[in-house]
Amino acid sequence: MPFVTTKEMFKKAYEGHYAVGAFNVNNMEIVQGIVDAAKEEESPLILQVSAGARKYAKHSYLLHLVEAAMEDTGLPIALHLDHGADFDICKACVDGGFTSVMIDGSKYPFEENIKLTKRVVDYAHNKGVVVEAELGKLAGVEDAVKVNTKDATYTDPDQAVEFVERTGVDSLAIAIGTSHGAYKFKGKPELDFARLEKITNMLPGFPLVLHGASTVIPEFVAECNKYGGKLAGAQGCPEDMLKKAGTYGVCKINIDTDLRLAMTASIRKYLYEHPEDFDPRSYLGKGREAIKMMVAHKMRDVLNSSHRL
Ligand SMILES: O=C(CO)COP(=O)(O)O
Ligand SMILES: O=C[C@H](O)COP(=O)(O)O
Ligand SMILES: [Zn+2]
Numbered sequence: 080m081p082f083v084t085t086k087e088m089f090k091k092a093y094e095g096h097y098a099v100g101a102f103n104v105n106n107m108e109i110v111q112g113i114v115d116a117a118k119e120e121e122s123p124l125i126l127q128v129s130a131g132a133r134k135y136a137k138h139s140y141l142l143h144l145v146e147a148a149m150e151d152t153g154l155p156i157a158l159h160l161d162h163g164a165d166f167d168i169c170k171a172c173v174d175g176g177f178t179s180v181m182i183d184g185s186k187y188p189f190e191e192n193i194k195l196t197k198r199v200v201d202y203a204h205n206k207g208v209v210v211e212a213e214l215g216k217l218a219g220v221e222d223a224v225k226v227n228t229k230d231a232t233y234t235d236p237d238q239a240v241e242f243v244e245r246t247g248v249d250s251l252a253i254a255i256g257t258s259h260g261a262y263k264f265k266g267k268p269e270l271d272f273a274r275l276e277k278i279t280n281m282l283p284g285f286p287l288v289l290h291g292a293s294t295v296i297p298e299f300v301a302e303c304n305k306y307g308g309k310l311a312g313a314q315g316c317p318e319d320m321l322k323k324a325g326t327y328g329v330c331k332i333n334i335d336t337d338l339r340l341a342m343t344a345s346i347r348k349y350l351y352e353h354p355e356d357f358d359p360r361s362y363l364g365k366g367r368e369a370i371k372m373m374v375a376h377k378m379r380d381v382l383n384s385s386h387r388l
C-alpha cells in the first residue's frame with residue numbers, strides 16, 4: 080500500500096475550512112501514538128521527518144515504521160520531508176519513497192529561493208511527489224518585532240503570489256508570527272491575521288502551511304517542571320489562534336514541540352513515581368499513550384480534522 084500525497088487532503092481541508100496536522104516522528108512510540116489517534120479520530124494525517132530525525136533513526140528506519148503503521152491501520156498517510164535544506168536531501172527522499180518534500184530556501188534571497196524551489200519542484204513533480212516551500216522567516220520572530228522588522232521577516236503577500244506562480248510549488252509555508260520550539264512569545268501571543276487574510280485572498284484555493292504551531296500545552300510544561308524539568312517561560316500558540324488559521328488558507332499545521340512535551344512530561348512523571356522500574360517499555364509506553372491523547376485532542380478540538388476521511 081503506497082503513501083498518499085497531500086493533494087486530495089489539502090483540497091478537502093481547504094474546502095472544509097479545517098487543517099491537517101503534520102506531526103514530526105522520531106521513533107516507534109511517536110509514530111504509533113500519532114497513528115492510533117488518527118485511526119480513532121478518522122482523521123487525515125501527515126507524518127513528517129526532519130533531517131535530524133533521518134539521521135537519528137538512521138535514514139530508512141522511519142520510512143519502514145510509517146509503512147508498518149499504514150499497513151496496520153489502513154489509514155491513508157502522507158510521508159513528508161520537513162525543512163529540506165538543499166536539493167540533494169529532497170532528491171534522496173523523493174527517490175526513497177516520500178510523497179511530499181519541503182525545500183526550505185527561506186534563508187536565501189528571493190530569486191535564489193525561487194531557483195532552488197523550482198529545481199526541486201521539477202524533479203519531484205516528475206516522480207509524482209508534491210513540494211512545500213517557505214517564504215518569510217520564522218526563526219527568532221517574537222511578539223516584540225516592530226512593524227518595519229515585521230515587513231522584513233513576515234511573508235510579503237505580493238511576493239507570495241509571484242513565488243507560487245514562478246515555482247509551481249504545491250503549498251507554501253508562511254511567516255505570520257509563529258516560531259519553532261517551546262519559547263514562541265515573550266509577552267502576549269500575537270499572529271498577523273491581517274497578513275494571513277491578505278495572502279489567502281490573493282492565492283485563492285492555494286494551501287498555506289503554518290510552521291511552529293505547537294501550543295506548548297501548559298499542563299505538560301507544568302508536569303515537566305514538577306518532576307525535575309526546567310522549562311521556565313515556555314509559551315506557544317493559543318488553540319483559538321490555530322483554529323482561526325485553519326479557517327483561512329492554512330491547510331497544514333506543523334506540530335513537533337507538543338509531541339516532545341507530552342512524551343517527556345509523562346516519562347518524567349512515570350520514572351519519578353516508579354523509581355524501581357527500569358523497563359523501557361513501561362515509560363516509553365506511557366509516552367506513547369500521552370502522545371495519542373494529545374494528538375486526538377488536536378484533531379478533534381484544534382485542527383477540526385476528525386471524521387474527515
Ligand atoms: O514547524 C514545526 C516543524 O516543521 C514544528 O513546530 P513546533 O516547534 O511549534 O512544534
Ligand atoms: O522544525 C523543526 C522540527 O521541530 C524538527 O526538529 P529537529 O530538526 O530537531 O528534528
Ligand atoms: Zn524555515
Ligand SMILES: [Zn+2]
Binds near residue numbers: 290291333
Ligand atoms: Zn517547521
